[in-house]
Amino acid sequence: MDKELYEKYEIIDAHAHIFPEKIAEKATVNVGKFYDLHMDSCGMSVKLIEGGSTIGVSKYLVCSTATVPHQVRVINSFIAEECGKHPQFFGFGTTHPQSDDIEGDIAQIKELGLHGVKLHPDFQEFDADSPEAFKIYEIIEGELPLLIHCGDPRYDYSAPAKIRKICENFPKLKLQAAHIGGYQRWDEAEELLTGFENLSVDICSSLAFMTPERAAERIRKFGVEKSFFGCDFPMWNHEEELERFFKLGFSETENRMILAESFKNFYNI
Ligand SMILES: [Zn+2]
Numbered sequence: 001m002d003k004e005l006y007e008k009y010e011i012i013d014a015h016a017h018i019f020p021e022k023i024a025e026k027a028t029v030n031v032g033k034f035y036d037l038h039m040d041s042c043g044m045s046v047k048l049i050e051g052g053s054t055i056g057v058s059k060y061l062v063c064s065t066a067t068v069p070h071q072v073r074v075i076n077s078f079i080a081e082e083c084g085k086h087p088q089f090f091g092f093g094t095t096h097p098q099s100d101d102i103e104g105d106i107a108q109i110k111e112l113g114l115h116g117v118k119l120h121p122d123f124q125e126f127d128a129d130s131p132e133a134f135k136i137y138e139i140i141e142g143e144l145p146l147l148i149h150c151g152d153p154r155y156d157y158s159a160p161a162k163i164r165k166i167c168e169n170f171p172k173l174k175l176q177a178a179h180i181g182g183y184q185r186w187d188e189a190e191e192l193l194t195g196f197e198n199l200s201v202d203i204c205s206s207l208a209f210m211t212p213e214r215a216a217e218r219i220r221k222f223g224v225e226k227s228f229f230g231c232d233f234p235m236w237n238h239e240e241e242l243e244r245f246f247k248l249g250f251s252e253t254e255n256r257m258i259l260a261e262s263f264k265n266f267y268n269i
Pocket residue numbers: 015017149178
């Protein structure tokens with residue numbers, strides 16, 4: 001990609017997954033199978049940085065979800081360790097609604113200096129608006145932001161209507177709703193999730209599936225000041241995703257916001 005195109009912008013990747021080296025390959029293959037998508041890379045920190053450096057990414061929100069409760073603490077320690085090694089990482093921990101010590105998990109996340117919580121209702125198999133999940137939101141509301149995977153036409157766990165319940169019930173919970181609020185359920189997301197003060201969206205794993213006009217329209221509905229660029233590593237190639245982004249036709253000021261400023265404002269960094 002032409003360096004001049006992106007060099008003038010600060011770029012933050014608001015949604016990236018990393019896995020311990022030992023399982024990175026297997027984990028990546030599994031994610032690829034789950035979404036029936038070709039994975040651009042293998043989910044290791046070094047690979048993420050390699051990809052991001054092709055477009056000059058300065059910061060990455062990194063996370064990983066625990067598919068079973070007993071993985072939670074190990075994953076949180078792993079994310080914190082990687083953040084220690086790579087100062088450009090902004091780490092989110094995780095917990096699980098079936099964990100027998102959610103308070104302890106959240107305390108660990110805080111102790112490790114992580115910045116928020118990542119949940120993936122489809123992988124973790126829980127309803128985003130279930131009483132178990134509400135317990136997590138209650139504990140973190142006003143304390144830690146939540147990045148939550150949203151949408152999948154094959155499951156209802158993270159349907160936009162369920163994400164909406166979180167917004168309605170936890171107005172002080174800062175929420176980053178992934179994939180413009182609902183992967184492959186973008187119309188529902190647009191209808192049900194716009195207009196909430198504390199909800200922002202990342203735009204990863206979305207742009208390849210819609211026309212630039214529709215993407216821009218949807219992002220505008222959520223607000224450019226609430227929308228963050230991301231690549232959903234190891235899903236998408238950084239250069240290609242940025243090329244898709246530049247096709248949306250936003251102004252230079254809007255580009256600046258979506259590529260970095262909106263993220264920094266939302267997370268007070
Ligand atoms: Zn994710």
